[in-house]
Amino acid sequence: MAQSVWGYDSDNGPDRWHENYPMAKGDKQSPIEINSKDVHHDSSLAPWHASYDPGSAKTILNNGRTCRVVFDDSFDRSVLRGGPLTGAYRLRQLHLHWGSSDDHGSEHVIDGVKYAAELHMVHWNPKHGNFARALKQPDGVAVVGIFLKVGKTPKPEMKRILAEIDNIKTKGKEAPFQHFDPSILFPKSRDYWTYHGSFTTPPCEECITWILLREPIEVSSDQMAKLRSLSKNGENEPLNPLVDNWRPLQPVKGRIVKASFK
Numbered sequence: 205m206a207q208s209v210w211g212y213d214s215d216n217g218p219d220r221w222h223e224n225y226p227m228a229k230g231d232k233q234s235p236i237e238i239n240s241k242d243v244h245h246d247s248s249l250a251p252w253h254a255s256y257d258p259g260s261a262k263t264i265l266n267n268g269r270t271c272r273v274v275f276d277d278s279f280d281r282s283v284l285r286g287g288p289l290t291g292a293y294r295l296r297q298l299h300l301h302w303g304s305s306d307d308h309g310s311e312h313v314i315d316g317v318k319y320a321a322e323l324h325m326v327h328w329n330p331k332h333g334n335f336a337r338a339l340k341q342p343d344g345v346a347v348v349g350i351f352l353k354v355g356k357t358p359k360p361e362m363k364r365i366l367a368e369i370d371n372i373k374t375k376g377k378e379a380p381f382q383h384f385d386p387s388i389l390f391p392k393s394r395d396y397w398t399y400h401g402s403f404t405t406p407p408c409e410e411c412i413t414w415i416l417l418r419e420p421i422e423v424s425s426d427q428m429a430k431l432r433s434l435s436k437n438g439e440n441e442p443l444n445p446l447v448d449n450w451r452p453l454q455p456v457k458g459r460i461v462k463a464s465f466k
């Protein structure tokens with residue numbers, strides 16, 4: 205009997221990940237709840253800067269667990285600098301986590317608020333040579349997290365990603381996705397929280413400097429419905445909607461969350 209690959213269902217979900225990925229029970233796991241009363245304002249935190257080359261965007265794919273846009277990270281082409289980071293981190297991919305309805309879906313929770321979705325832009329530190337080695341280092345990876353809040357107005361900058369969904373409906377489907385600068389997705393404010401944590405999926409390595417943007421971007425309910433039209437199943441398999449691909453909150457274990465703002 206083949207071991208069931210990890211996922212978000214009852215037989216392979218977050219409570220069982222530790223069976224194949226022991227890091228899942230570590231002391232610096234993500235996501236966590238951010239409580240503003242416990243946050244430390246750190247006036248020494250620098251602003252962060254993204255300089256992305258739209259030409260580095262390559263493909264968009266449905267891997268059965270999320271919708272992911274992949275970038276050329278073979279050199280310092282699209283990089284994130286500043287904030288809590290030392291040096292330039294290369295943009296490798298972006299993906300999302302979302303719920304089965306508009307009232308939940310984000311992984312991090314802010315003062316009890318769950319957003320409809322959370323977008324992650326994953327960057328890695330080239331001083332470690334490659335991504336596989338970087339994910340074994342405490343300063344190996346930096347993820348910018350952007351919350352998606354449902355409102356009346358659709359986010360035009362999300363339209364490009366959502367338009368591709370029709371071409372990657374089922375698991376394993378991939379399509380070209382070029383000439384895309386993901387910094388158009390950023391909200392106006394650069395305010396952020398930062399803390400040290402892990403991948404929110406297996407292998408759950410504790411290699412991430414999280415940079416969570418305080419200002420959510422607004423999307424429409426129709427845009428969320430579009431995201432939920434993705435399927436976990438492959439073509440010609442029984443329909444299994446790709447929804448609720450978020451990990452529950454993990455213990456903070458004494459970690460300090462810093463804020464770039466008062």
Ligand SMILES: CCc1c(F)c(F)c(S(N)(=O)=O)c(F)c1F
Pocket residue numbers: 324326345347402403404405406407
């Ligand atoms: C191993 C590939 C990978 C993920 F699968 C993933 F879910 C995340 S996450 N949700 O923490 O941003 C990453 F950062 C990441 F690099």
Ligand SMILES: [Zn+2]
Pocket residue numbers: 299300301324404
């Ligand atoms: Zn993620």
